[in-house]
Amino acid sequence: MPDARTADPAPESSAAAPLDVLRRVFGYESFRGQQAEIIEHVCGGGDALVLMPTGGGKSLCYQIPALVRAGVGVVVSPLIALMQDQVDALRALGVRAGFLNSTQTLEERRDTERAFLSGELDLLYLAPERLRVPSTMSLLDRGRVALFAIDEAHCVAQWGHDFRPDYLALSELHERWPDVPRIALTATATEATHAEIAQRLDLRPGERARHFVASFDRPNIQYRIAPKDEPRRQLLDLIRTEHAGDAGIVYCLSRNSVERTAEFLAAQGLVALPYHAGLDAGTRAANQARFLREDGVIVVATIAFGMGIDKPDVRFVAHLDLPKSVEGYYQETGRAGRDGLPSTAWLAYGLADVVQQRKMIEESDGDRDHRRKLAQHLDAMLALCETVECRRTQLLAYFGQRGAPPCGNCDTCLVQPESWDGTVAAQKILSTVFRLDRERRQKFGAGQIIDILLGRRTAKVEQFDHHSLTVFGIGTELGEGEWRTVLRQLVARGLLAVEPRHQTFVLTEESRPVLRGEQQVMLRRDPQRQARRARPAGSSAAQPALAPEAAPLFERLRTWRGATAKEQGVPAYVIFHDATLREIASRRPASLAELGAVSGVGETKLARYGEQVLQALTD
Known part of the structure; x- marks a missing residue:
C-alpha cells in the first residue's frame, strides 16, 4: 500500500508539509476555516480542543498531523461498530490505518500490534475502554506515538447527552505521556460543556493548549x-x-x-x-x-x-x-x-411529547439536582420548538x-408564524384544571379538559357530571386542535405541570398570576401550511443544479461507484463522495491530469480508480 507520509515526518518539518499532504493524499487544494491553524499548532507539539460542526472537517485536524509527525497517531473513539469503515476509508486514501477492539480475533489484534510497533501504521483507532487495559498502555509505551486524538470529546461531560464513564480516565494520557500532543474534538458543546471538557481532560487554555471554536452554523x-x-x-x-x-x-x-x-x-x-x-x-x-x-x-x-x-x-x-x-x-x-x-x-x-418528557423527568433516577438539569435541557428544547x-x-x-x-x-x-394574545384562552384552561382539582378533587388529561371547554356531553362528561361546571362550553371559539396547541404551550412554559403517574394536569405557582389577570400570555399560532424545501435565491445553502448533459453522467458515475463499492465491501462514499462525482460529471475530465485536479481526488484514488472513471465518462 502506498505510504502517505511526507518525505520528512519530523515534527519540525516545513510549514508546507501539511498542505502537501492535504493535496496529495486527500485531494483538496486548500484548508477550510481554522483547519490550517489547528494543524500547524498540533504539528508543532501543542494541545488543542476543537469545537467544529459535523461536516466541518474535524478529522483532517488530527489525520494530517499524524501523517506529518514522527510516530503513529492514536485516535480514541467510542465507535467500535464503525472503526472498520473508518479504517477502510483511510486505506482507500493510501493511509496506513488499523484498529484494536473487541470485535477482532487474537491473531488480528497481534497483527495490528506488530504493525504499530514496527512503524507500519500512520493511525491506530482505540476504544476508550482499551486504555484501561494494562497491556494496551504497555503497547503504547513500547511504540512511538505521534499524537492522541480524542474524538467525540463531549462524551466526557457528565451532564451531556452521550456521557461515557470511560472518557473520564483519558486525563491520564497527559500524565503518562506529557510530551505527546493531544487534540480533543467534538461537534456538540455548549459553553458549559466546553468548559467541562477542558477541565476533565486537562486542556485548559494556556501556553500549550489552545481552544478553537468554529461557527456551529450548518447553512445547508x-x-x-x-x-x-x-x-x-x-x-x-x-x-x-x-x-x-x-x-x-x-x-x-x-x-x-x-x-x-x-x-x-x-x-x-x-x-x-x-x-x-x-x-x-x-x-x-x-x-x-x-x-x-x-x-x-x-x-x-x-x-x-x-x-x-x-x-x-x-x-x-x-x-x-x-x-x-x-x-x-x-x-x-x-x-x-x-x-x-x-x-x-x-x-x-405535539402535546403528548411534552407530557411524556415531563413525566420521564419526574420518574427519572437521580437526585433533585439531576432532575433539575434534565428539566433545563428540556425547557431549552421546548423554547426552540415554540x-x-x-x-x-x-x-x-x-x-x-x-x-x-x-x-x-x-x-x-x-x-412566519403569528403571535397572538392567548391570555383568555390560558385562563379558561387553567380555570378548568382549577375547578376539577379544587371542586371535584379530580385530575384529568387533555381530552377531558377540551371536551369540557367545547361543551361536549360525552359519556365521560356525563359520568362525572362535568357538564354542571361553570367552565362547561366556554371555549367554543377554538377548535380541538387549537386547544391542544394552547395546552402544549402552557405545559412547555411551566404554567401547567404533568402529574407523572396518570399523565394528568395540575396548576403550578407560575399559573397564579395568569389566573388573577396579572400576567399576559402570548402564544404561537402554528402556520396552516408548512415550509417546503424551496430555498430563496441567494441562500448560502443553494447548490447549482447539474446541467442537463451532466445529470446522466452523474448517475452513470454513481452506478459505477456502487458496483465498485459492493465488489470491495466498503461504503460507496469511501470510493468518492457525491460532491466529487458531481464535479467530475460537470467538468468531464478527459485525462488523468484533469481528473486529478478535481476536489477529493488524491494520488491514491487517482491511481486506483482514474482509468475506470474516465472509461465511465466515455462509455
Whole structure:
C-alpha cells in the first residue's frame, strides 16, 4: 500500500508539509476555516480542543498531523461498530490505518500490534475502554506515538447527552505521556460543556493548549418543526415530495415506535430498516452496513444509532418524537448533509411529547439536582420548538454564538408564524384544571379538559357530571386542535405541570398570576401550511443544479461507484463522495491530469480508480 507520509515526518518539518499532504493524499487544494491553524499548532507539539460542526472537517485536524509527525497517531473513539469503515476509508486514501477492539480475533489484534510497533501504521483507532487495559498502555509505551486524538470529546461531560464513564480516565494520557500532543474534538458543546471538557481532560487554555471554536452554523440544513398530525403520514409526505430515493435517518423515542415506523415505511415501498438496542448485534450490524453501503436506504432508529456515521449524503434527518435536549437534537440533525449539499432536519412535535418528557423527568433516577438539569435541557428544547423567531438564530445562541441574523432558510423564516394574545384562552384552561382539582378533587388529561371547554356531553362528561361546571362550553371559539396547541404551550412554559403517574394536569405557582389577570400570555399560532424545501435565491445553502448533459453522467458515475463499492465491501462514499462525482460529471475530465485536479481526488484514488472513471465518462 502506498505510504502517505511526507518525505520528512519530523515534527519540525516545513510549514508546507501539511498542505502537501492535504493535496496529495486527500485531494483538496486548500484548508477550510481554522483547519490550517489547528494543524500547524498540533504539528508543532501543542494541545488543542476543537469545537467544529459535523461536516466541518474535524478529522483532517488530527489525520494530517499524524501523517506529518514522527510516530503513529492514536485516535480514541467510542465507535467500535464503525472503526472498520473508518479504517477502510483511510486505506482507500493510501493511509496506513488499523484498529484494536473487541470485535477482532487474537491473531488480528497481534497483527495490528506488530504493525504499530514496527512503524507500519500512520493511525491506530482505540476504544476508550482499551486504555484501561494494562497491556494496551504497555503497547503504547513500547511504540512511538505521534499524537492522541480524542474524538467525540463531549462524551466526557457528565451532564451531556452521550456521557461515557470511560472518557473520564483519558486525563491520564497527559500524565503518562506529557510530551505527546493531544487534540480533543467534538461537534456538540455548549459553553458549559466546553468548559467541562477542558477541565476533565486537562486542556485548559494556556501556553500549550489552545481552544478553537468554529461557527456551529450548518447553512445547508433547513430546520423545520411541524405540529404533529398523523406523524408517520407527515413523514411519508416529506420523503415522497422532497426526498424520494434519498438516504435518511428517522429517530423515534421507543423501540416499539422504531419497529412500527420501519414497517410502515417498508409497506409503502421504501427501503426502511430498524435499529435499536433490543435487536441482536448481527441484525444491527447488517442494517447499519446496508445503510452505509447502499444508496437510498432509510434507517429508523433510537438515539443508539448515528454517532460517528461518516455517510456524507444523508439528505434528511427526521424526528417523530421530541428530543430531550438541544445538544442531542443538534448532534442528530448534524448527520444530514455532511457533504455540504442541501438537506432537511424535520421534527414532528405535539402535546403528548411534552407530557411524556415531563413525566420521564419526574420518574427519572437521580437526585433533585439531576432532575433539575434534565428539566433545563428540556425547557431549552421546548423554547426552540415554540419560538416565533428564526430557529437557526436561536439554535446558534444556545451554543454561545449570539447575534446571528435570521437565516431565511428555516420554517419560521420561510412561513412566519403569528403571535397572538392567548391570555383568555390560558385562563379558561387553567380555570378548568382549577375547578376539577379544587371542586371535584379530580385530575384529568387533555381530552377531558377540551371536551369540557367545547361543551361536549360525552359519556365521560356525563359520568362525572362535568357538564354542571361553570367552565362547561366556554371555549367554543377554538377548535380541538387549537386547544391542544394552547395546552402544549402552557405545559412547555411551566404554567401547567404533568402529574407523572396518570399523565394528568395540575396548576403550578407560575399559573397564579395568569389566573388573577396579572400576567399576559402570548402564544404561537402554528402556520396552516408548512415550509417546503424551496430555498430563496441567494441562500448560502443553494447548490447549482447539474446541467442537463451532466445529470446522466452523474448517475452513470454513481452506478459505477456502487458496483465498485459492493465488489470491495466498503461504503460507496469511501470510493468518492457525491460532491466529487458531481464535479467530475460537470467538468468531464478527459485525462488523468484533469481528473486529478478535481476536489477529493488524491494520488491514491487517482491511481486506483482514474482509468475506470474516465472509461465511465466515455462509455
